Amino acid sequence: MVTVAPQPYDRVFNFSAGPCTLPVSVLEQVRDDLLNYKGSGASVMELSHRSKAYEQIIQEAEADLRTLLAIPEGYKVLFLQGGASLQFTMLANSFLAAGQSADYVITGTWGKKAIEAAALIGTANKIFDAKADNYNHCPDLASLPLTPGAAYLHTTANETIQGVDFLADPQLNVPVICDASSMILSRPMDVSRYAMIYAGAQKNMGPAGNTVVILSPEQLEKAPASTHPMLDYRIHAENGSMYNTPPCFSIYVAGLVYKHLIANGGLAAMQATNEAKAQTLYDAIDGSGGFYKGHAKPENRSRMNVTFTLPSDDLTAAFLKEAKGHKLEELKGHRSVGGCRASIYNAFPLEGCQLMAEFMADFAKRNG
Numbered sequence: 001m002v003t004v005a006p007q008p009y010d011r012v013f014n015f016s017a018g019p020c021t022l023p024v025s026v027l028e029q030v031r032d033d034l035l036n037y038k039g040s041g042a043s044v045m046e047l048s049h050r051s052k053a054y055e056q057i058i059q060e061a062e063a064d065l066r067t068l069l070a071i072p073e074g075y076k077v078l079f080l081q082g083g084a085s086l087q088f089t090m091l092a093n094s095f096l097a098a099g100q101s102a103d104y105v106i107t108g109t110w111g112k113k114a115i116e117a118a119a120l121i122g123t124a125n126k127i128f129d130a131k132a133d134n135y136n137h138c139p140d141l142a143s144l145p146l147t148p149g150a151a152y153l154h155t156t157a158n159e160t161i162q163g164v165d166f167l168a169d170p171q172l173n174v175p176v177i178c179d180a181s182s183m184i185l186s187r188p189m190d191v192s193r194y195a196m197i198y199a200g201a202q203k204n205m206g207p208a209g210n211t212v213v214i215l216s217p218e219q220l221e222k223a224p225a226s227t228h229p230m231l232d233y234r235i236h237a238e239n240g241s242m243y244n245t246p247p248c249f250s251i252y253v254a255g256l257v258y259k260h261l262i263a264n265g266g267l268a269a270m271q272a273t274n275e276a277k278a279q280t281l282y283d284a285i286d287g288s289g290g291f292y293k294g295h296a297k298p299e300n301r302s303r304m305n306v307t308f309t310l311p312s313d314d315l316t317a318a319f320l321k322e323a324k325g326h327k328l329e330e331l332k333g334h335r336s337v338g339g340c341r342a343s344i345y346n347a348f349p350l351e352g353c354q355l356m357a358e359f360m361a362d363f364a365k366r367n368g
């Protein structure tokens with residue numbers, strides 16, 4: 001087996017699908033700010049969200065996120081609560097007006113939840129569903145039968161449980177609303193291709209608690225003039241995400257992650273590293289002579305969630321147990337796919353993937 005240097009603070013290689021591993025340097029900064037933030041005499045957790053110090057934190061977080069994703073001017077950036085799951089309801093509540101319908105593309109579990117929430121509010125057309133193939137691929141969006149006049153088209157960029165990703169921005173002339181929770185900041189995106197992008201923080205951005213919403217000016221215009229205040233994008237936009245107390249700590253840590261990404265080459269650099277990490281694991285799957293089977297079709301293989309099965313449940317259990325012995329943890333797959341899932345978000349190190357690949361080869365040799 002490859003020898004890997006001991007990890008700082010005796011940390012494990014944490015393949016958790018979310019909340020997930022964060023950069024150690026960010027955690028160290030959090031530790032240092034925890035008791036006395038920049039000489040303010042108070043913890044970063046104890047600052048009023050109306051204080052100068054906190055204003056600077058949230059404004060820098062927004063500015064850095066705009067830099068990272070090259071968000072076009074005019075687009076709003078919001079930091080909300082309730083997770084991506086609340087967005088399933090909030091976006092339909094705002095953009096699926098009475099008498100209208102919206103199109104949904106279902107490539108996995110989260111898209112299914114999104115359409116279920118929308119169907120409680122209005123007409124949600126399922127124009128694609130990969131269920132018959134147990135969600136192992138994404139369609140070519142341009143080939144789908146879009147509903148004329150649909151309010152929007154909803155997609156899930158990367159399906160976290162199945163490990164399938166479109167791997168490209170949509171090239172459509174309809175408003176696309178995208179759940180980017182498990183791939184945002186893992187590669188550059190052409191934000192101008194989307195009417196709205198939303199993502200929970202706890203996969204690539206920071207601890208759970210804040211949900212980023214990026215809204216085009218045209219889409220915000222379509223929001224109703226008045227709705228339940230906490231579900232009203234206009235109110236959150238007009239108040240700079242401070243209509244009520246924002247998830248201060250989660251936004252603060254995400255802000256540190258944004259700075260960390262900028263300092264490390266931005267999203268193009270992340271993409272190169274993430275592709276190398278994912279390739280290491282897919283090579284281990286493909287090179288195992290059929291011992292491991294990848295769940296996703298090769299053209300839609302996620303760079304963030306690598307899903308694969310072993311020949312039997314007994315072998316899967318043995319694999320997970322032995323992996324833990326090498327500090328390779330949180331590898332159990334979701335029951336709908338079975339087998340294993342290695343989630344390798346931005347902060348997961350390449351050396352962890354290399355160790356995993358070696359372990360996989362060794363395990364297959366002994367058990368194949």
Ligand SMILES: *Cc1c(COP(=O)(O)O)cnc(C)c1O
Binds near residue numbers: 018160180182
């Ligand atoms: C994790 C995840 C969600 C759910 O996020 P919550 O913050 O728990 O609501 C939704 N969509 C995708 C793609 C996810 O990965």
